[in-house]
């Protein structure tokens with residue numbers, strides 16, 4: 479009846495890992511847990527938080543990329559239901575990434591100031607995985623590739639993604655294969671350029687929203703993409719507000735104006751027609 483202070487290890491539980499694979503072996507924990515190298519001298523208690531927050535974000539970016547690449551392939555193969563399953567996972571990862579800012583928000587300006595100079599010119603701006611996620615979603619920018627002159631492997635990865643269709647490009651191509659009147663120039667173009675807002679495509683999207691029953695799976699996909707973009711903006715916003723409470727109006731370690739630079743990113747959109755159509759439907763509802 480009483481609770482004992484120790485839980486005995488059951489008979490069948492594996493204890494001898496001299497010839498069996500352990501948890502640490504499978505996860506290569508020695509590598510993972512020896513990759514934190516605080517630089518501040520004298521050592522500063524809060525630098526480990528800063529490193530772990532970045533490293534965990536990068537691990538989640540890795541999984542987001544894996545899922546988005548797969549979702550893009552599935553769209554190309556007209557396997558919409560499977561693609562939506564991938565996007566559902568991405569949305570949960572985004573929520574985790576956004577919620578995670580609250581941990582870093584416990585870092586005060588004075589605590590950050592104790593190790594900030596040791597970061598020198600390093601900045602999240604140089605995160606090639608973040609840039610890859612942006613490229614995959616359609617925010618193509620050849621200038622960003624040049625930031626990686628020092629890292630040929632990362633540069634090659636970004637260069638390839640720059641020239642490939644984005645997730646949205648593949649969705650547009652799928653709509654065309656469904657027989658919807660998508661302009662030909664959106665289905666075959668220079669993929670290294672970002673998608674430009676297109677009125678005819680907005681009309682196509684509007685026809686989906688006006689008759690969801692006949693277009694249910696693509697209608698659902700439109701909403702999933704809007705969720706994805708919303709979530710991306712929530713992450714950007716929490717980054718901005720966390721940065722603001724830690725460095726205020728100071729410049730970034732990457733050399734930008736800091737908060738004003740980050741604020742400009744909130745004006746970017748990956749899927750312009752999915753937002754344009756909302757205004758159109760709202761306006762038409764008002765006039766009818």
Ligand code: HEM
Pocket residue numbers: 531532535536582585590600601602603604605608717721724725729730731732733734735736737739740743
């Ligand atoms: C004390 C914490 C942080 C501060 C003060 C900070 C500050 C900044 C600033 C000022 C920039 C603009 C570029 C620059 O001048 O450096 C930036 C960009 C960026 N940061 Fe952070 N950051 C922090 C934490 C993080 C974390 C934990 C991540 C997670 C990976 C991150 C990811 C990024 C990314 C991806 C960009 C590029 C954004 C874009 O190009 O729109 N940052 N950060």
